[in-house]
Every structure is written in structure tokens, then in C-alpha cells.
Amino acid sequence: MLAQLAQLILAGLTVGSGYALVALGIHIILRATRVINFAQGEFVILGGLLAYTFVTALHLNVWAALIAATLLGFAIGLLYERAVLRPAARAGEIAVTIATIGTVYILLYGHALIWGSLPEPLPFFSGGATDVSWQIFGVHIAAQQVSVLTLLALVLTLLWFFFERTTYGKAIRAAANNPIGARLVGIDVDRSRALSVAISIALAAFAGTIIGPITLVGGAAGVAIAIKGFVGAIVGGLESPVGCVFGGLLVGVVEKLLEGQFSYEIADPVVYSLLLVMLLVRPAGLFAARAAVRD
Amino acid sequence: MNRRLHGDTRLLPYIAATVVLFGIFARNDATLIQAGTYAAIFAVAAIGLSVLLGNVAQISLGQAGFFGIGAYALAYLTTLVSWPGAIPGWFPFVAGTIVGTALAAGFGLLLGFIALRFRGHYLAMATLAFGLIVAGVFRASKSLGGSVGISNVPFAHFGSLTVSGDVAYWYAWAMAALAIFFTVNLLKGRAGRAFEAIRNDELAAEAAGIPTRRYKILAFAYAGGLAGFAGTFFVSYLGLVEPNAVGISLSIDLLLMVVLGGAGGVSGATIGASIIGVTNLYGHDLENWRPVIYGIVVIVIVIAFPRGVAGLVSRTPDRKTQTAESAGAFEKIFAGVPTAKSPWLAVDRISKCFGGLLAVDGVSFSLENGTLSSLIGPNGAGKTTLFNAISGIGRVDAGRVVIAGTDVTSWRPHRIAALGVGRSFQNARLFGEMTVLENVVAGASLTERAGFLADLLALPVTRRDRRVALERARAIVARLQLEGLAGVPARDLSFGDRRRVELARALAASPGLLLLDEPAAGLNAKERARLCEDLRALRDGGMTLLLIEHDMRLVMQISDRVMVLRFGRMIADGPPALVRSDQTVISAYLGNAS
Numbered sequence: 001m002l003a004q005l006a007q008l009i010l011a012g013l014t015v016g017s018g019y020a021l022v023a024l025g026i027h028i029i030l031r032a033t034r035v036i037n038f039a040q041g042e043f044v045i046l047g048g049l050l051a052y053t054f055v056t057a058l059h060l061n062v063w064a065a066l067i068a069a070t071l072l073g074f075a076i077g078l079l080y081e082r083a084v085l086r087p088a089a090r091a092g093e094i095a096v097t098i099a100t101i102g103t104v105y106i107l108l109y110g111h112a113l114i115w116g117s118l119p120e121p122l123p124f125f126s127g128g129a130t131d132v133s134w135q136i137f138g139v140h141i142a143a144q145q146v147s148v149l150t151l152l153a154l155v156l157t158l159l160w161f162f163f164e165r166t167t168y169g170k171a172i173r174a175a176a177n178n179p180i181g182a183r184l185v186g187i188d189v190d191r192s193r194a195l196s197v198a199i200s201i202a203l204a205a206f207a208g209t210i211i212g213p214i215t216l217v218g219g220a221a222g223v224a225i226a227i228k229g230f231v232g233a234i235v236g237g238l239e240s241p242v243g244c245v246f247g248g249l250l251v252g253v254v255e256k257l258l259e260g261q262f263s264y265e266i267a268d269p270v271v272y273s274l275l276l277v278m279l280l281v282r283p284a285g286l287f288a289a290r291a292a293v294r295d
Numbered sequence: 296m297n298r299r300l301h302g303d304t305r306l307l308p309y310i311a312a313t314v315v316l317f318g319i320f321a322r323n324d325a326t327l328i329q330a331g332t333y334a335a336i337f338a339v340a341a342i343g344l345s346v347l348l349g350n351v352a353q354i355s356l357g358q359a360g361f362f363g364i365g366a367y368a369l370a371y372l373t374t375l376v377s378w379p380g381a382i383p384g385w386f387p388f389v390a391g392t393i394v395g396t397a398l399a400a401g402f403g404l405l406l407g408f409i410a411l412r413f414r415g416h417y418l419a420m421a422t423l424a425f426g427l428i429v430a431g432v433f434r435a436s437k438s439l440g441g442s443v444g445i446s447n448v449p450f451a452h453f454g455s456l457t458v459s460g461d462v463a464y465w466y467a468w469a470m471a472a473l474a475i476f477f478t479v480n481l482l483k484g485r486a487g488r489a490f491e492a493i494r495n496d497e498l499a500a501e502a503a504g505i506p507t508r509r510y511k512i513l514a515f516a517y518a519g520g521l522a523g524f525a526g527t528f529f530v531s532y533l534g535l536v537e538p539n540a541v542g543i544s545l546s547i548d549l550l551l552m553v554v555l556g557g558a559g560g561v562s563g564a565t566i567g568a569s570i571i572g573v574t575n576l577y578g579h580d581l582e583n584w585r586p587v588i589y590g591i592v593v594i595v596i597v598i599a600f601p602r603g604v605a606g607l608v609s610r611t612p613d614r615k616t617q618t619a620e621s622a623g624a625f626e627k628i629f630a631g632v633p634t635a636k637s638p639w640l641a642v643d644r645i646s647k648c649f650g651g652l653l654a655v656d657g658v659s660f661s662l663e664n665g666t667l668s669s670l671i672g673p674n675g676a677g678k679t680t681l682f683n684a685i686s687g688i689g690r691v692d693a694g695r696v697v698i699a700g701t702d703v704t705s706w707r708p709h710r711i712a713a714l715g716v717g718r719s720f721q722n723a724r725l726f727g728e729m730t731v732l733e734n735v736v737a738g739a740s741l742t743e744r745a746g747f748l749a750d751l752l753a754l755p756v757t758r759r760d761r762r763v764a765l766e767r768a769r770a771i772v773a774r775l776q777l778e779g780l781a782g783v784p785a786r787d788l789s790f791g792d793r794r795r796v797e798l799a800r801a802l803a804a805s806p807g808l809l810l811l812d813e814p815a816a817g818l819n820a821k822e823r824a825r826l827c828e829d830l831r832a833l834r835d836g837g838m839t840l841l842l843i844e845h846d847m848r849l850v851m852q853i854s855d856r857v858m859v860l861r862f863g864r865m866i867a868d869g870p871p872a873l874v875r876s877d878q879t880v881i882s883a884y885l886g887n888a889s
Contacts, residue, residue: 030416035416036416036419036420038419084594087598088594088597088598090598091597091598091601093415093416094348094352094354095597095598095601096597097354097416097419098550098554098593098597099593099594099597099598101356101547101550101593102551102589102590102591102592102593102594102597103590103594104547104590105547105551105586105587105589105590105593106586106587106590106591106594107590108586109583109584109585109586109587109590110583110587112583113583113584113587117583223543227423227427227543230420230423234420265434265435265441265442266435268427268431268434269427269428269431269432269434269435272424272427272428272431273424273428275420275421275423275424275427276409276421276424276425276428279412279413279417279420279421279424280409280412283412283413283417
């Protein structure tokens with residue numbers, strides 16, 4: 001019983017890592033541009049598919065594919081900001097929201113055009129089509145689960161260091177906080193916004209590659225990933241990076257527990273209700289210091 | 296009718312002609328007729344969303360939820376309920392249509408209540424969650440067929456007439472025509488003007504006596520009802536419904552239709568739904584290219600053509616403004632002013648703080664009816680905060696506000712306005728995209744009585760009210776010498792003109808108490824002289840006025856009483872001559888030499 005519970009929680013933390021990175025990506029773009037990127041989940045899938053191509057067509061090692069997909073994600077993020085977000089932002093908040101939804105369509109069906117509509121499995125990071133696993137106190141621990149959680153910790157540390165400890169990161173935070181003030185002290189606000197979006201999309205591509213071996217990438221998976229990322233962000237607090245990560249992990253755990261204890265059918269409506277309930281009860285999230293709903 | 300709606304309805308004859316010609320020429324082509332039928336069904340749902348998005352500026356990513364509620368209601372009532380044999384064959388369909396529409400409208404009401412708490416992207420998320428939950432509940436409900444849904448829904452039939460094929464085409468477009476008829480009526484009526492005001496400036500709309508929350512909820516219920524209505528016929532026509540068909544992708548499709556056609560009003564949504572309805576059916580060869588192209592087109596549209604396809608083919612007409620008789624305009628206003636036995640305004644130890652700053656500190660006064668008083672004081676003295684407290688904007692921390700004998704403390708602004716309180720704002724909050732005349736007509740909302748149903752059916756009462764409001768607005772515009780500007784959008788006005796329009800808008804509601812926040816700012820000497828005359832005329836007609844003003848000469852010239860605030864406290868109160876020579880006032884303004 002306890003072992004089964006631990007098993008579900010571990011599985012939840014692993015899929016939750018994907019949601020956490022989506023939530024964090026949404027947070028980074030929101031903070032820099034005041035836009036909710038509804039296409040975040042599709043960029044996760046795009047990253048996974050790119051990695052898949054690197055592995056199958058270019059015969060790259062999966063770790064090299066992870067780095068390549070992340071870097072390419074960064075470049076795609078720059079393009080996305082310049083071609084879609086920046087021009088749409090001039091037309092107003094509703095317009096830019098709709099533009100990100102248009103991007104969902106382009107990516108969702110664009111993936112199917114290039115890679116076909118069936119999800120593709122990425123090879124496990126331990127190398128190969130089947131994964132190594134260990135049994136500890138009756139709990140199966142797969143190598144991929146260990147990789148995902150380790151990589152999540154690593155990337156979060158890197159991001160924390162970048163935003164809190166480097167001048168670049170501080171400039172981005174300043175630009176997000178007060179664009180006019182930042183311009184006055186010589187920060188290039190447009191560039192820092194572009195950089196934020198690029199980091200966020202790189203993060204999405206990274207997420208797609210690490211969870212790819214477990215959840216498969218492609219098909220309509222991005223929509224569900226995006227939505228659960230939103231739920232995570234709202235649960236933890238859209239405005240709080242720690243909250244976003246925590247919320248994403250929590251959503252993963254809740255989802256797996258519901259699936260394991262009840263059924264697949266019940267898990268999704270409950271998780272989505274969590275979104276609405278949190279919005280109504282504590283819209284600023286579990287981790288927010290102050291209520292900042294009316295944006 | 297406002298300019299925007301007029302431009303929108305000008306396209307309707309062309310749409311109608313296209314629908315009729317299409318129905319006649321395509322009658323032998325089952326695929327074309329099918330495409331046309333779906334176009335009409337989606338147009339009904341899209342029109343609701345268009346009102347929400349384009350007229351009230353509220354986004355909804357959950358419209359498919361309402362569509363699904365309508366569809367499942369009809370499918371359930373026609374398929375899973377066993378009706379007694381005596382019931383005629385058409386009854387389940389009609390019952391399903393009515394129940395489905397009403398149920399969807401009811402859920403719209405609920406979502407509207409929830410939506411009041413959110414703005415911007417939080418609203419997008421909340422509505423998204425609503426749609427997901429509805430589809431998720433359908434999927435989890437065994438009694439509604441789980442993930443398979445409900446199939447074998449029979450065609451509607453009335454006697455020997457089966458609603459399928461050509462008949463379905465005409466039936467669906469009749470539904471769309473009904474939706475268009477209701478929507479145009481609604482937008483033409485009091486509700487439409489309220490929507491327009493809310494979209495432009497919610498706070499100013501509240502202050503003009505428009506119950507903004509009620510109208511926002513109404514818009515959600517209306518959009519939900521239309522989506523449900525569309526859903527009922529969708530399932531009857533298609534014969535089945537499953538959770539995925541009413542999931543998030545339908546919500547997004549509906550949004551794309553509205554954006555593509557142009558949000559706001561009826562034509563854009565109808566055109567958008569038709570384009571997507573037809574290309575959906577003919578785009579089978581294109582498969583995944585089709586949605587990719589939609590995505591690209593939508594991004595291009597929101598960036599480059601915010602008014603959509605309808606905006607490209609229809610230009611908003613410039614309309615001649617009719618001239619009106621200005622004489623007697625004020626008398627018309629006075630005739631509408633409610634009589635008050637108690638003082639129009641009494642505030643009792645009002646306090647308000649922002650964080651640690653005590654902006655208003657225990658201020659009490661009461662105004663004698665039919666007098667003109669001024670509130671003066673250095674910047675930051677708490678004058679505007681006091682105005683806000685009186686008109687219900689923001690909560691007061693202590694004290695009471697009594698308007699004409701009624702304690703209105705913590706009432707919402709529109710209810711206070713409805714008692715007869717008009718106000719202007721320091722930075723002139725006009726409805727920017729509306730013309731000067733439309734702004735003033737919006738101010739007359741309180742003088743109208745038409746409710747939702749009267750608007751929807753365009754009952755005589757709506758038309759009469761509208762005519763009276765328009766005449767009244769014209770007279771006020773003429774009286775304040777704004778005639779030359781009547782057709783100009785408010786955002787294009789100079790600062791001084793804005794002030795005068797704001798005064799006109801406030802007067803249109805026949806207020807008994809008029810609060811004017813710096814009415815003379817931005818006016819030239821000649822305009823100031825006219826303002827003085829007008830304010831005197833208003834007072835002499837029996838109106839009670841309270842001004843915030845920095846122009847001392849003007850204040851001393853026209854006020855019956857002057858009150859001086861400093862750091863949130865009243866430091867002087869009396870006739871102008873007395874206040875002018877008060878030592879405390881002089882030192883407050885000029886500093887103390889000692």
C-alpha cells in the first residue's frame with residue numbers, strides 16, 4: 001500500500017516536472033511581457049520532436065540531442081517574440097492572447113504535417129528503447145525518473161543563478177518590473193523581453209526532451225501539457241517562480257494519485273476543477289505574498 | 296443606433312442574399328448544403344461570442360462548453376428519455392431546443408458571475424477551465440455515454456417534414472436569422488449602449504448609472520444561450536455528440552471564426568463562421584494544412600486587420616448630425632430631477648486611508664439644496680478621494696455618506712448614480728471610441744426603463760425611450776455649444792472639450808446632485824465665462840452642485856460656500872469672502888511666514 005503510494009507519487013513528480021517547466025515558462029514570459037503564452041505546451045512537443053529527429057535522423061546521442069533541442073528552442077523563441085508576440089502586443093491584450101492561440105494551431109497541426117499525427121517515443125536517457133530500473137523498498141525506480149528529477153533540479157539551479165546572480169538576469173528582472181525605469185538606466189527592454197521569451201521556449205524544448213521517453217511527444221499531447229502547466233501555475237501562483245514549479249509538481253502528483261486510486265476519466269475533470277477553484281478561492285496562488293488578480 | 300452597429304448591419308442584406316442564392320443553387324449538392332448548414336449553426340454560436348468579445352471586451356475560451364450543454368440536453372431528451380406515446384413526434388426536439396438553450400444560458404449566468412472577478416488573462420484561464428470541466432464531466436458521465444457520447448439522435452420532424460438536407464439548411468439559417476434579429480435589437484437598445492460604455496470605460500459607465508456587473512453577466516448568459524441554441528440543432532442534424540466534439544478545439548474554432556470575421560456585432564461572426572464552415576468541409580484534402588493556415592491568418596488579422604473581414608468590406612459611415620433646439624434643454628433636465636426633502640448630500644465623519652496615508656480624516660458637512668459649493672485645497676488634500684467616497688468608488692474606512700436621506704455608504708457607484716448623483720472625473724473619463732453625442736446618450740441611460748426582454752424584442756418602449764434619450768442628448772449638446780463636435784469620437788477631443796462633454800454626459804441623467812472635479816481645467820477664458828454662466832443657471836434651476844476647482848477667481852465668483860481641505864481635514868468652511876480672509880487658509884496655500 002505504502003509502496004504503491006510512493007510509486008504513484010514518484011510517477012507524479014516525473015510527469016509533474018514537465019508541468020513545472022511549462023508553468024515556469026509561462027511565468028517567465030508573463031513577467032517579461034504581461035502575456036500568457038497559450039502555446040507553451042506546443043513548444044514542449046516541438047522540442048521533443050526536434051530531439052527525436054536529432055536522434056533518429058542525425059544519429060545524435062540523446063544527451064547531445066537534449067542540448068541541441070534546447071539551443072534550437074532558444075532560437076525559435078527569439079523568432080516567436082519578434083514575429084508574433086511583439087507585433088501583436090501593439091494591438092492590445094486580447095489580440096496577443098488570440099495570437100498565442102493561433103500559434104497553438106500552427107504548431108499543433110504543423111507537427112502533424114512534419115512528423116505525422118502519431119506520438120513518437122524518444123529513447124531513454126540510459127540509452128536504448130527499454131529503461132533500466134531499480135527496486136528499492138518495493139518501489140520501482142526507473143533511470144529516466146531519476147534523470148528527469150536530476151535535470152529539473154539542475155536547470156532550476158541554473159535559472160536561479162542566472163536571474164538572481166548575473167547582471168543580465170537582474171537587468172531582465174528590472175525591465176520586467178518597470179520598463180520605463182529600466183529604459184532610463186540604459187537597459188534595452190525589447191532585447192530583454194526577447195531574451196525572456198527565448199529562455200522560456202528553450203525551457204519548453206528542454207522539458208519536451210526529458211519527459212519525451214515517458215509520455216511520448218506529438219499528437220495532441222501538447223494541449224494537455226499546456227493546460228496542466230496552467231493549472232500548476234495558478235495553483236502555485238502565476239507571479240511566483242517557486243510557486244509555478246511547486247504547483248506543476250503538485251498537479252502531476254494529484255493527477256497520478258487520482259489515476260491510480262480512481263480512474264483516468266476522473267483525473268482530468270478534477271485537475272481542471274482545481275484551476276477554477278484556485279482562481280476563485282486563492283487566485284494569486286499558494287505561494288503569493290499578496291493578491292494580485294486584477295491584472 | 297451607434298455608428299459601429301450601423302456599419303455592421305449594412306452588410307446584412309448582402310449576407311441574406313448570399314444565403315438565399317446559395318440555398319437555391321446548391322440544393323442538389325448535398326456536400327455544399329451540409330457546409331452551408333454547419334456555417335449557420337456555428338454562426339449562431341459565434342454571434343454570441345462576438346458580442347462578448349467585440350462589444351463587451353470579455354474573452355471566453357469556453358464557449359464549446361455551452362454548445363455541449365445544448366447538444367447533450369437535446370440528445371438526452373430525444374434519445375435517452377422514453378416519452379409516452381401520446382406525445383407528438385416533434386415535442387422532444389422542441390423541448391430539447393428550449394431546455395438546452397435555457398440550460399446553457401443558465402450556465403452562462405453562472406460563468407458571468409465568476410467572470411466578474413477576473414480580468415485579462417485570468418479571465419481567459421477561468422473560461423478555459425469552464426470549457427474543460429464541462430467536456431470532462433461529459434466524458435466521465437456514464438449516463439451520457441462516457442467518452443463515446445450519445446449517438447442515434449433522430450432528425451427533428453414536424454408531421455411529414457423531416458429537418459434534414461435542404462430543410463435543415465433553411466432551418467439552420469432561420470435560427471441564424473433569429474439570432475441576428477435578437478442580437479441587433481439588443482445592441483441597438485439600452486443594453487447595447489451599456490456594453491459599449493463598459494468596453495470603453497467601466498468606471499465611467501458605473502458612475503453614469505450603468506450597472507456594469509449586471510450587464511457583463513447578461514452578456515455571458517446571452518453568449519452562452521446562443522452557443523447552447525446552436526448546440527441543440529448541431530446534434531439533431533449530425534445525429535451524435537461526443538465529448539471531444541464539444542471540447543477545447545471547438546472553443547478555439549469559434550474564437551477563430553469571430554476574429555477572422557471581425558469581433559463585435561453580427562456580420563463579422565456570420566462571415567467568419569461561413570468561411571470556416573465551408574473551408575472545413577472542402578479542406579479535407581488539405582488536412583493538417585487547414586488549421587495551420589487558420590493559425591497564420593488569425594495572427595495576421597489580429598496584428599494587421601483588427602476589425603476582421605467584415606471590417607475590410609464595410610466602412611463605418613459618417614453620419615450627419617441633426618441640429619437640435621438648444622432652448623429649454625436645461626428645463627428638460629430640471630424636469631427629470633428627483634425631488635429631495637432631505638439635503639442632497641450629507642457626509643458624516645468620513646475617513647479613508649491608503650496604506651499608512653490618511654487621505655480623508657473625519658470630514659463632515661452637509662449641503663443645502665439648490666446651492667453651489669466648492670471644495671478647495673492644495674494637491675493631495677483629499678478632495679478627489681472625498682468625491683470618490685461620495686460616488687461609491689472605493690470603500691471608506693469610517694463614516695457615512697447620506698444622499699437625499701438615504702445612507703449609501705458602501706453602495707456600488709451605479710446605485711448611487713441612480714439616486715440622482717452625477718459626477719465628472721479629474722482626468723475626464725469619456726467613452727473614447729464613442730462620439731460626443733453617443734457619450735451623452737449613454738449618460739441618459741438612467742432615464743430609460745427598457746429591460747433585457749424589451750431590448751431583445753425591440754418593444755415600443757425601447758424605441759420610445761431611445762428617441763427621448765436622443766432628443767434630450769441633442770438638446771444638451773446644443774445647449775453646451777458642442778453641436779459642431781457631436782459626431783466626433785471622444786478620443787479626438789481637446790482636453791477642454793472633453794470636460795464640457797463630460798458635463799453634458801452627467802447632465803443627461805438629470806442629476807439632483809452634481810459633483811464636478813476641476814471643470815474649468817483646460818478651458819480658455821471665454822469658455823470659463825460660459826461655464827460660470829451654465830453652472831449658475833443649473834443652480835438657479837434647483838440643482839445642488841459641488842465643485843473641486845483650483846481656479847480661485849472662479850471659485851470665489853460663483854460659490855455660495857467654500858470648504859477648504861488640507862491633509863484630509865476640513866480647515867475652513869463658509870461664504871467665499873470669509874474663507875478668503877481666513878488666516879489658516881492663507882498659510883495652507885502660501886506657507887506660514889513665521
